[in-house]
Amino acid sequence: MNPVYVIIDPNFCKDPIGLVRKIADNADVIQLRWFGEERKSFLDLAGKMREIIEETPFIINSEIDIATAVNADGVHLEKSLDVKKAKKVLGEKIIGVSVSNPNNARKAEKRGASYIIAGAVYPTRTAKFPPIGIMNLIRIVHSVDIPVYAAGGINTANIKEIIPTGVDGVAVMSSIYRSSNPEKTIDELRGCFVR
Numbered sequence: 001m002n003p004v005y006v007i008i009d010p011n012f013c014k015d016p017i018g019l020v021r022k023i024a025d026n027a028d029v030i031q032l033r034w035f036g037e038e039r040k041s042f043l044d045l046a047g048k049m050r051e052i053i054e055e056t057p058f059i060i061n062s063e064i065d066i067a068t069a070v071n072a073d074g075v076h077l078e079k080s081l082d083v084k085k086a087k088k089v090l091g092e093k094i095i096g097v098s099v100s101n102p103n104n105a106r107k108a109e110k111r112g113a114s115y116i117i118a119g120a121v122y123p124t125r126t127a128k129f130p131p132i133g134i135m136n137l138i139r140i141v142h143s144v145d146i147p148v149y150a151a152g153g154i155n156t157a158n159i160k161e162i163i164p165t166g167v168d169g170v171a172v173m174s175s176i177y178r179s180s181n182p183e184k185t186i187d188e189l190r191g192c193f194v195r
Contacts, residue, residue, distance in 0.1 A: 002028035002057070003169035003193040004186050005117070005149050006176050009033040010045065012126055013177050017048055023176070024053045026183045028169065028190070031076055033061040046070045057094060064089050076117070080108035087112055098151075100132050102143035109144045116144065117171045120152020121162065126173050127152050134161060141166045156188045163192055 006027040008016050020030065032049055034042045043066055050058060050070040059074045060067035064086050067075040074094025075086050086095045096115045097108035108116050118140045120127035131152060132140075141148045147168035154162060155175035162170060170189060179185040
């Protein structure tokens with residue numbers, strides 16, 4: 001079980017390399033998310049992160065070619081339509097998909113996604129869409145058999161509301177970036193999944 005999935009976005013994280021050095025051996029999954037025009041910078045940052053991240057699964061957001069170039073462990077897609085394309089290029093590597101409702105979750109699973117990230121559950125400045133809420137999260141969890149990570153505004157204060165939904169883990173950003181001790185925050189989040 002890999003309950004703590006950390007998403008690193010340089011638009012929100014001021015020192016992505018410094019953070020990766022701290023959490024590379026502690027996070028259960030690390031994703032590099034990039035929504036920018038400068039692909040060379042994305043590739044350079046991905047390559048530097050890959051050098052640091054050895055054992056933890058390393059996922060690249062959206063860019064299949066960059067995932068291949070840095071030998072990432074997989075790719076995370078914003079739409080399930082791209083799963084088949086990703087599978088052709090990446091083979092058996094990890095392929096995740098973002099969803100906000102049960103219908104899209106089922107489509108992602110049917111197309112071969114390895115896992116899904118459902119959200120945003122709570123309001124957050126890192127998400128573009130309105131929150132889906134706890135009830136919709138429960139529906140998503142019960143609609144698929146692949147692992148489901150809850151995302152969006154989740155932290156050590158509200159994770160207790162998330163655990164009963166049956167999610168396999170949480171995908172977090174701000175709660176790690178804002179922490180004075182990200183390793184401890186990861187441990188606290190993971191500790192909530194001990195059943």
